[in-house]
Amino acid sequence: MKKNIIILILVLLFLSGGGIYGYRQYKNLQKKPEYKTETVTRGSIVAQVIASGTVNPVTLVQVGSQVSGTIIKLYADYNSQVRKGQVIAQIDPALFQAKVDQAEADLKNAQALLEKEKANLAEAQRLVQRYKTLFEDQMISRMELDQAETKLEVSRATVKAIQAQIEQAQANLRTARTNLNYTTIRSPVNGIIVARNVDVGQTVAASLQAPTLFTIAQDLREMEVHTSVDEADIGKVRVGQSATFTVDAYPLETFKAEVAQIRNAPTTVQNVVTYDVVLRVGNPELKLKPGMTANVNIVIEKKDDVLMIPNSVLRFRMPPAKLAEMAKAAGRKFTPIDPSRIPKNIRVLWVPREGKNPRPVLVRTGSSDGKFTEITVLRGELKEKDQVISELLKNDKAAGPTTPGRGLRF
Known part of the structure; x- marks a missing residue:
């Protein structure tokens, strides 16, 4: 019986000792800071x-119509390959052909009038010559000669007026023929039709601005x-x-x-x-x-070949409470730094150390591709494959809200 009691006491002591040891180990783990880290790498940065x-x-060309009328034929559609000068649509030319015929008739009429008036002019010139001879022979009066000369000048003016009418008729004919040609829609360039805005039977009106028929x-x-x-x-x-x-x-x-x-x-x-x-x-x-x-x-x-870190590292700021704790451990006074005094491209990175507080490294940031940022070490030591802190985990008692712009003086 006494032997069993002794064994039980020994077991309890062993268990209690193990519990104390486990508790101490747990407390040590609680006191040990835990950080989330990222790796310093070397490679290429492409800023975009x-x-x-x-x-x-x-080149996108809009083909329009300079005359109004009804579309009677389409020779091209969506995705049609066309060449410069190729006919792609036809507007009803009947009305415009009639205007051409009318202009041609007006021109012929004016030309006929000119021929008639030229004959009258020649007759007036001959009459004046005869009257001058008769006047010199004192067979006619001065008034009769003046009347003949006046008729000559009128005939000359009439010829000039008819010549102007002919020029006007010719211009009207050119306009009518041009408008007739406009009824045939041609491609101005080589290309492919990407849009067609008309159908057969549709009336296009070009009174204010040229309507767009095709886009090429x-x-x-x-x-x-x-x-x-x-x-x-x-x-x-x-x-x-x-x-x-x-x-x-x-x-x-x-x-x-x-x-x-x-x-x-x-x-x-x-x-x-x-x-x-x-x-x-x-x-x-x-x-x-x-x-x-x-x-x-x-x-x-x-x-190429630059030292770089993930951008998440640059977003990390050591909490003021942790900075104060590290300063105290180093026998220094913690002095917060005014963020406005720190250039935007100067940052402090933190390198974790086994059994010690993290080590600060002062760097200057360079180009960034949105995920990684180039860094240049200004003070401290940092090389490829080193770990830098990107987050202070919650189970670290020193962890607290981050305060951007605060840091530890070097």
Whole structure:
């Protein structure tokens, strides 16, 4: 019996000792800071401006009608390949042909009147010559000679008036023939029809402005992307920079382009100012179609073999309570730094150390691609594959709300 009691006491002591040891280990774990870290890497940074835009043909020609009338024939439709001068539509020419016939008749009438008046002029000239001879022989009076000369001048004026009528009739005939030619609609360029806005039997009215009958893309093998770039980014964009974009029709394919034009006219929508940037892109397989929405990335800078960190590291700020604790452990006084005194490209990174407080490293940030940022070490030591703190986990008692702009003086 006594032996069993002794064994029980030993077991209890063992269990209690293990419990105390486990509790101490648990407390040690609680006291040990736990950090979420990211790895410092070396590689390439491609800084980009992201925008959206629309795919358009380089040259888009709207074919209209300069005369009013009824469409009686269409010779082209959507996606038709057309050549310059090719007939693509016909407006009823009957009325315009009648005007040509009328103009031709008016011209012939004026020409006939001219011939008649020229004969009268010749007769008046002969009469004046005879009257001059008779007047010199004192066979007629001065008044009769003056009357003959007056008739001559009237005949000359009449000839000039009829000649002017002929010129007017000729102009009217040219106008009538031109309008007749306008009833035949021809393609002004080589290209492909991307839009047809009329049907057979439809009446077009050109009284105020020429109605658009067809829209022709001159060459779909060369396309443009018209995109809007925010005013904050437009200063980084240059003609000749490379760009890539995707369209919803081919989500897994990336198209290459080049900045061809930066337009100076601003566009303001709800106080947001943007500028139009035109990209030039080849379309040999005709995959890109007018009107497609493009998600554009313009490469504004590329750097190779640079030290870089994930952007999440730059968003981390050591909590003031933790900074004060580390300063106290180092025998220093913690002095918060005014955020306005720190340049935006100067940051403090924290390198975790086993059994010690994290070590600060002062860096200058450079180019960024939105996920990673180039860094240059200004003070401290940091190399590829080192770990830097991106988050102070909640189970660390020193963890607290972060305060951007506060840091530890070096």
